[in-house]
Amino acid sequence: MNVRTLCLSILHEGETTGYEIRRLCVEGNCSYFIEASFGSIYPALAKLEDEGLVTSRTEQQDGKPAKKVYSITEAGRAAFAQHLSEPLGDDMFRSPFLLFARFAHILPPDLVETRLQDYLERTRERRQHLEEAASERSLNASDAWVVNYGRAIADVAEKYLQAHMDELITLARAEPNKKAAE
Structure with a gap:
């Protein structure tokens, strides 16, 4: 678009x-x-x-x-x-968070944990915003479908973060130890 x-x-x-x-x-x-x-x-x-x-x-x-x-x-x-x-183009997803996650291994663990907690909170806020939008009576059927799609994506993102944030924090802990061993 x-x-x-x-x-x-x-x-x-x-x-x-x-x-x-x-x-x-x-x-x-x-x-x-x-x-x-x-x-x-x-x-x-x-x-x-x-x-x-x-x-x-x-x-x-x-x-x-x-x-x-x-x-x-x-x-x-x-x-x-x-x-x-016309035919749809590919979705484009850009995320500063994913860049951060990709290089979490070079950052201090407490910073990684703080950023993950902040991002999880913002994800919850986005999901809550979509929950509020879904409850609006003025939504037509197409708008409701789009909002519900967004709710599903936000729900999956929140669950993934909750289930896997410790993995990223562990990666941050591993990098300093690796350098110390060299």
């Missing part, structure tokens, strides 16, 4: 601003799909507008700068549906 398609997906649900699109990509419902910066969102919106796939209007705000509100057009809805009809 690219930023253009992400913008169309959010606008498919209703009109919004570039700022709100960014917020949804960072902490909202779209944070699981793709990360998008302001530097990629606004050029994508401008191009979508040039192509007639979205329109915009300026709204004045009391004590604040005016904001630009975007809406999807019928052509934009058709383009979005067309993109969804």
Whole structure:
């Protein structure tokens, strides 16, 4: 998925601003799909507008700068549906935690244990957020399916961390001993 398609997906649900699109990509419902910066969102919106796939209007705000509100057009809805009809690309999973885990053997055990506990807590918080989302009555059937998929993934991640965190801590303990033996 690219930023253009992400913008169309959010606008498919209703009109919004570039700022709100960014917020949804960072902490909202779209944070699981793709990360998008302001530097990629606004050029994508401008191009979508040039192509007639979205329109915009300026709204004045009391004590604040005016904001630009975007809406999807019928052509934009058709383009979005067309993109969804195309073959899916591979999921891309990037994790700073997995980089940390890969090199845990070169770190002090207490640091590894602390980072694991922190990451486990954040995983629990993400799962709780999804549990709360699943209880919202406003979810349509497709949204509920996606939320439940996320809940299943978070549940597996939490169980794996609980069952195997000691292995990573042990690896951290092993490296200093190995160096000491040399």
